Amino acid sequence: MELSMSGYNLVTTNGITQKEQSDVHLRSVDLNLLTVFDAVMQMQNVTRAAQSLGMSQPAVSNAVARLKIMFDDELFFRYGRGIQPTSRARELFGPVRQALQLVHNELPGASFEPKNSDRLFNLSICSPLDIRLTAQIINTVRQAAPYVQLTIKSYLDDNIEHQLRYQETEFVIGYTEFESANFHRLALFxxxxxxxxxxxxxxxxxxxxxxxxxxxxxxxxxxxxxxxxxxxxxxxxxxxxxxxxxxxxxxxxxxxxxxxxxxxxxxxxxxxxxxxxxxxxxxxxxxxxxxxACNLTWHESTDRDKGHQWMKSLLKQFSLSM
Structure with missing residues (x-):
């Protein structure tokens, strides 16, 4: 195919720019598949993902098959009774979640109802603060939002900034002070x-x-x-x-x-x-x-997320109780 430059757009011989070709490709993609990808990544189980989406298991399995074609990767492999994501799926998870959350936040009437939500929150609480805070946080969340799920880990690795940026971990409670201005911090005690x-x-x-x-x-x-x-x-x-x-x-x-x-x-x-x-x-x-200082840290990209705002206000309570 012969290519020529026209202004700042690379134009093919049929007069279609590369950007237009990319837009045509995007319009051919079923973006609903991304919500399935997000649910499967969170649940690590097709059956539970189907339940959370209100879909049948065969429908979710079919969506996963289409996702594999879309991203040209296996994405998931069987592990015990569940599934595990491939490295490519892990790379995609953060950007996909962030994009879906941005869209959700802009929808009319978007809200977060703690009493009814079954959202999964991922927290990192460094040792030994996990001894002091984990049970209190779990019990406080259960009382305020009985269906909300928590995953908590106590070890902060060198990838923690990436995990915060792409919401693989939504909050860090620890002694670390992140240098980047994109990370917001509140001293709890x-x-x-x-x-x-x-x-x-x-x-x-x-x-x-x-x-x-x-x-x-x-x-x-x-x-x-x-x-x-x-x-x-x-x-x-x-x-x-x-x-x-x-x-x-x-x-x-x-x-x-x-x-x-x-x-x-x-x-x-x-x-x-x-x-x-x-x-x-x-x-x-x-x-x-x-x-x-024990700090509560999050990434600025989550500031408009109403669920994130609710969890943040709940965690701030621990600055008053210590």
Missing amino acids: NDELVLAVAKDHPRIENSISSEQLFLESHAVVSLDHRGSFSKPYYQSTESIQAIAYESTDMNSVLSVVSQTYFVAIAPRWLVQACNETLNLKPVPLPWENAKR
């Missing part, structure tokens, strides 16, 4: 940090100096674990004599500290909660400001 030590520690009683602190053997939450409250204090390991134990779970750290002469920086509430079950005591840190 401040955690006071202390030094957790065994009650019978031979060198530490009720206080400790900065010099002594960094001479001790430390147990830490993994230094590359995003959202760790202790990360700023361990940015440079040169001042620490030894990191003797490293874990992604704060409970494991405190358990090891209680049975050794290691030390660990931890929230006061967590050390006190472990007093009865573990051989631990909290010791004040030798710094004036030993607090970390």
